[in-house]
Amino acid sequence: MTLLSIRDLTVHHGQLRAVDRLSLRVGEGEVLAVIGANGAGKSSLLRAVAGLTPPSSGSIHLRDRDITRLPAHERVCAGVALVPEGRRLFRSLTVQDNLLTGTYRKRPGPWTLARVYELFPWMADRRRQNAAQLSGGEQQAVAIGRALLSNPDLLLLDELSLGLAPVVVRRIYEVLPGIVSGGTAALIVEQDVAQAMRVAGRVHCLLEGRSVLEGRPQDLNAARVEHAYFGIGEERH
Amino acid sequence: MSLSAALTSRAAAAVDVRRAGRSATVSALMPLAAVVVLAALPFLVYAGVTDTLVNLFVLIALASMWNLLAGFGGLVSVGQQAYIGIGAYSVIAFAGQGVQPYLAILLAALTSVIFAVPTSWLAFRLRGDYFAVGTWVIAEVYRLVVVRVDSLGGASGKGLTGLAGIDQTLRGALTYWVALGLAFASIATCYLLLRGRLGLSLMAVRDEETAAGSAGIDVRRAKYLVYLVAAAGCGAAGGVITVSSLSVNPDAVFSVQWSAYMIFIVVIGGIGFIEGPLLGAVVFFALQQFLADYGSWYLVLLGAIGMAAALWLPGGLWGVMRDRTGLSLFPVGYHVRL
Amino acid sequence: MEILNAVIQGLLIGGLYALFAAGLSLMFGVMRIVNLAHGDLAVVAAFLALALVSGTGLPLWLVVLVTVPMFALLGYLTQRVLLQRSLSSGPLATLLVTFGLSIVLQNVLLEAFSADTRTLDGGSFATGSFRLNAAVSIGYLSLATFLLAVLVLIGIQLFLSRTGLGRMLRASADDRETAGLVGGNPRHIYGIATAIAFATVAIAGLMFAMRSSFDPSIGPSRLIFAFEAVVIGGLGSLWGTLLGGVVLGVTQSLGAQIDPALTLLAGHLVFLAVLAFRPQGLIPGRTA
Numbered sequence: 001m002t003l004l005s006i007r008d009l010t011v012h013h014g015q016l017r018a019v020d021r022l023s024l025r026v027g028e029g030e031v032l033a034v035i036g037a038n039g040a041g042k043s044s045l046l047r048a049v050a051g052l053t054p055p056s057s058g059s060i061h062l063r064d065r066d067i068t069r070l071p072a073h074e075r076v077c078a079g080v081a082l083v084p085e086g087r088r089l090f091r092s093l094t095v096q097d098n099l100l101t102g103t104y105r106k107r108p109g110p111w112t113l114a115r116v117y118e119l120f121p122w123m124a125d126r127r128r129q130n131a132a133q134l135s136g137g138e139q140q141a142v143a144i145g146r147a148l149l150s151n152p153d154l155l156l157l158d159e160l161s162l163g164l165a166p167v168v169v170r171r172i173y174e175v176l177p178g179i180v181s182g183g184t185a186a187l188i189v190e191q192d193v194a195q196a197m198r199v200a201g202r203v204h205c206l207l208e209g210r211s212v213l214e215g216r217p218q219d220l221n222a223a224r225v226e227h228a229y230f231g232i233g234e235e236r237h
Numbered sequence: 238m239s240l241s242a243a244l245t246s247r248a249a250a251a252v253d254v255r256r257a258g259r260s261a262t263v264s265a266l267m268p269l270a271a272v273v274v275l276a277a278l279p280f281l282v283y284a285g286v287t288d289t290l291v292n293l294f295v296l297i298a299l300a301s302m303w304n305l306l307a308g309f310g311g312l313v314s315v316g317q318q319a320y321i322g323i324g325a326y327s328v329i330a331f332a333g334q335g336v337q338p339y340l341a342i343l344l345a346a347l348t349s350v351i352f353a354v355p356t357s358w359l360a361f362r363l364r365g366d367y368f369a370v371g372t373w374v375i376a377e378v379y380r381l382v383v384v385r386v387d388s389l390g391g392a393s394g395k396g397l398t399g400l401a402g403i404d405q406t407l408r409g410a411l412t413y414w415v416a417l418g419l420a421f422a423s424i425a426t427c428y429l430l431l432r433g434r435l436g437l438s439l440m441a442v443r444d445e446e447t448a449a450g451s452a453g454i455d456v457r458r459a460k461y462l463v464y465l466v467a468a469a470g471c472g473a474a475g476g477v478i479t480v481s482s483l484s485v486n487p488d489a490v491f492s493v494q495w496s497a498y499m500i501f502i503v504v505i506g507g508i509g510f511i512e513g514p515l516l517g518a519v520v521f522f523a524l525q526q527f528l529a530d531y532g533s534w535y536l537v538l539l540g541a542i543g544m545a546a547a548l549w550l551p552g553g554l555w556g557v558m559r560d561r562t563g564l565s566l567f568p569v570g571y572h573v574r575l
Numbered sequence: 576m577e578i579l580n581a582v583i584q585g586l587l588i589g590g591l592y593a594l595f596a597a598g599l600s601l602m603f604g605v606m607r608i609v610n611l612a613h614g615d616l617a618v619v620a621a622f623l624a625l626a627l628v629s630g631t632g633l634p635l636w637l638v639v640l641v642t643v644p645m646f647a648l649l650g651y652l653t654q655r656v657l658l659q660r661s662l663s664s665g666p667l668a669t670l671l672v673t674f675g676l677s678i679v680l681q682n683v684l685l686e687a688f689s690a691d692t693r694t695l696d697g698g699s700f701a702t703g704s705f706r707l708n709a710a711v712s713i714g715y716l717s718l719a720t721f722l723l724a725v726l727v728l729i730g731i732q733l734f735l736s737r738t739g740l741g742r743m744l745r746a747s748a749d750d751r752e753t754a755g756l757v758g759g760n761p762r763h764i765y766g767i768a769t770a771i772a773f774a775t776v777a778i779a780g781l782m783f784a785m786r787s788s789f790d791p792s793i794g795p796s797r798l799i800f801a802f803e804a805v806v807i808g809g810l811g812s813l814w815g816t817l818l819g820g821v822v823l824g825v826t827q828s829l830g831a832q833i834d835p836a837l838t839l840l841a842g843h844l845v846f847l848a849v850l851a852f853r854p855q856g857l858i859p860g861r862t863a
Contacts, residue, residue: 050756051755052752052755052756071755071760072752072755072756073755073756073758073759073760073761074760076756076757076758077758081756081757082756084753084756088750088752088753088756090745090746090749090750090753090754091749091750092745092748092749093742093745093746093749097742097745097746098746100739100742101742101743101746101754101757101759102757103739104739104740104742104743104757104758104759105757105758146757147757150757150758307667313667313670315611315674358851359847359850359851362850362851362854363806363850365607365666366603366607366608366609366666366669366670367609367802367806369609369611369670370609370611370798370799370802371802371806371850373795373799374799374802374803374843374846374847375847377799377839377843378840378843378844378847381839381840381843382840384836385836385840493795497674497678500671500674501675501678504671508667532685532686533682533685533686534682534686536678536679536681536682537678537679537682537683537686539678540675540676540677540678540679540682541675541679543671543674543675543678544657544671544672544675544676544679546671547661547664547667547668547671547672547675548657548660548661548664548668548672551664551665551668
């Protein structure tokens, strides 16, 4: 069963065509990773799915519902939550208040504040701290918790590894399987190919806004991924 | 010919960057012709007409200064009445010392600049919207201080001395010429300033302040200069108001109403265009004359028009005209033609 | 003893200034708008109450209970219809629109009610007072106004910190786009902020109208007091705003002790002094 289906999506970033007639699907409960070099159009894709950048053409459907023109805040009600690039926590709010903003729309589902604290036990102890005082990795965890509390059917994760130490990245990615095992689907955009391949059920590689390679991680060998990633060799079509 | 050379020459042929559009060469003489005709008016029409036009010229000068501040410098002030008041009182004070009142207008401009230096130090601590209200408070402070000075007439104001010896008709004509000169000088100052280095800096600042700062443009200095020039212009305008009305009243010269006039003239005419205040002042002036019998309803209408212009006509009337015709009387931007 | 009396009276009126300032501060914090018509709205509330009392014969307390929610609704609509549009037309537009609104409101009031000064008759409560000692007497209305101001500020604070919507208002103030990503509709949130601002300024206007005379032209000076209270106290902190209001009130009251004509000037000078020597305000809140 398809949860998210994107057809012929074109997204402009200023004058630049960041996403170029891209089509892809995410199944219910599936984890799809979109990899690609800097500027391949990954973040523009996620911003369009989250409703932050209106696409120039094409359509985005969530199950049977056309959400192409839905504003960002209504997509949250429809079941889409984005963990934005650079975390974007509310700096003057405490950790707990940041998490609770995720409950604003009161979407029913398994995720509660208590369950987020179960997932990240340190957060409960530091819930009264200002979000700005957390380290980058901690902020990333709060941003994930905040998105989860809106009980999304589809979780969008934008460059989780950006600006974080490798050991921190690994720890963040360790919790992902636990999250998606509950039935939440995820669309991950990532430069760190190794991390993305480890958690994803399927991978798309983007080059200049187009998908140049698609497959299950175990079916793709490193050389093909590398070629697609950098846009060399015969893989372009 | 190599490919790159061919491309370069084609590109050069296709793109023609010029500052003054064709219309400017044709219309360069228009303002001058207008000034000559206007200067001759005291010989042609009744004094009532020229007296009314003095008000129009003052409004043009004030609006041009506000446009320079807000439209080009990004400094939205609601407190320029401070300098109108300082200028008006300067003329009274200098005339009291025996200075010829018309010459005292120049000193009024200078006095305003002198007051603007410490004022800017305080006001520039506030940004954006807070700058607007901050300048307003500062104007109030000047008013409250002035009314405490007994030698300036306190709260009831003071009459202008030094013009009694001049024949009334001649005085009317002289005031008219001075006001015309002020309006002309204001527009010319804006034009010359914006054509020069300052204009480029300001446009860079307006488009992207942080980027302009990192590109080596001294943002603060550019804004500071604009602020001082606007103070001088409003000070001189205040001086003209005094020689025209022959007296000064603190509540009138320091009134925030002046800011309302300036702002709405510029917004209706077209903010960020040198032509804007000119056109806006004429429209405003016409409204004021037509609605003179309806009390304060004209201010209600003015406010409503100003709001509508701010929302739906960000380029004002001049912006609309320019989009339709490509006309530009005072070209200060660069036009790229393909 | 006269000094003590001046300080106490100034403190009490400072509460009223804080009430004027709370909405201004909230709107700036959430939307980055300085509403230049803020003071005029207070005057509109006063005239509206005056017209309702004389037109319907209803008791004043009932009129107040009607006026305040009406202003909240008016605020919500003003945001959705007028200010939201100006927010998308650039930073200049909001200033110009609120300034235009200020001019329109003042002159409509002038045409409708003339320039005569009026008062809202609060009955014996408004004129009554009790003596603290020989020199200090406290008006019931002054005290009630101060307590009301503190209650309103506490109410806003509780709303902001304890409710989901309040939390979203704070989140929007930090980062509007991300607030949308967790489901906050910016238009609705801005509407709520404006509704609170309008309601509080209506309360302030009504309390002011019961204790002093008013006319259509006094709006701008209310705006200036509110603005000074916000800047003196520190941007973005409600308790700072209360302190700012009190500092302004006490300064004005002490200035008036020296010379009644110094009342306003003393307040402005303290504002300028804060601007010169402590531009972040007495209690700096989060960065605004």
